[in-house]
Amino acid sequence: MGMNEPLNRKLRMALVGGGQGSFIGRVHSIAACLDNRAVLTAGALSSNPERAKASAPDYGIEDTRAYTSYQEMLEAELKLPADERIDFVSIATPNHVHFEVAEAAVKAGFNVVCDKPMTYDLAQAEQLLETVQSSDVVFALSHNYTGYPMIRQAREMILSGELGEINAIRSQYIQGWLVEAMEHQESKQAAWRTDPSKSGAAGAFGDIATHAYNLGRFMTGLLPDQVSCHLKTFVDGRRLDDYGTAIITYENGALGSVTASQITHGRENDFEIEIDGTKGSLKWRQENPNEMIVRHNGKPHQIYTRDPKAAHINAMGRAACRIPAGHPEAFFEAFANVYNAAFDDMAKRACGETFERRDSVYTNCYDGVEGMFFIQQCVASSQENAAWVPLRHEAARK
Structure with a gap:
């Protein structure tokens, strides 16, 4: 080839x-x-x-x-x-x-x-x-x-109906690196991320909640309907949010939640997502990315591992793997999978x-517009005391 x-x-x-x-x-x-x-x-x-x-x-x-x-x-x-x-x-x-x-x-x-x-x-x-x-x-x-093998495995499982109708998406992205005012301590990364003239209208929600929201959309394909959001700034003098929670309703009746924090002591890059369906549920955590837990009531919990030769790994999960089971693949490889699809x-x-x-x-680009709409609507909702606002951007709809 x-x-x-x-x-x-x-x-x-x-x-x-x-x-x-x-x-x-x-x-x-x-x-x-x-x-x-x-x-x-x-x-x-x-x-x-x-x-x-x-x-x-x-x-x-x-x-x-x-x-x-x-x-x-x-x-x-x-x-x-x-x-x-x-x-x-x-x-x-x-x-x-x-x-x-x-x-x-x-x-x-x-x-x-x-x-x-x-x-x-x-x-x-x-x-x-x-x-x-x-x-x-x-x-x-x-x-x-979206490039991790277990995430792509989960996407194909969900879209093929293995989890049944999706009822709920719970996604949280928790960090602690901004628990102090790093933007005033010569931290280039903190300075621009907390500056509304460079980062935009949101802080933690624009930086990491966008990942949490996007991943739920990628894995389930569910179309959002409305959002209610509360953003908070805990560090004195900071100009953008460093903590927030959003509740999302989807067109099929499912509920979603997105929580983002950059001020939680001891948390590094703890991104986790759980998805509930009528036939089963699954959970994936970014700090242990080569495993995914699948659960069914009355049955032992299943731990899926990144194994390109295993019978339980579907085509999408297998295509995202490069090396044999037991050899960890992580951040760079997932990033490269995004590039490979674009290539x-x-x-x-x-x-x-x-x-x-x-x-x-x-x-x-359509997804990108939807992501920016999510940020805008979360900020708008928070400014109105977590009022429900639309989350349907027709130009970005697939």
């Missing part, structure tokens, strides 16, 4: 953001190249021109392809021969920069993989969706938790083939 069939070559990647001191930029570069389907070719690694240039050697980017701004990068890459220029742009910047980079890249004809949430606010997300719809590019959003469509596009733009395995 050729590489990225039918293209039969590596895809050329450009990274925007990810300069010195970045966490997620390095993750994007590792995940994209993990399966040898892409090569990091170019970058505009910082909004500071000197830092952008200085960061390039850390990624092995040649000086001639190390740009001082994304505008310079897009203009220069378009001037290169088609067999040399980049194929896609990965965006690993703070939220307030996502839209301008993504829209410019799409208009220039480049595929995009954007970190979540998709934009700074809903208006930008809706405008970006229109831009993507008028193009033929692949647009993926890096909701990386399949990038290769098709490059060869003039059609691909699915709405119902993709990777989180797409």
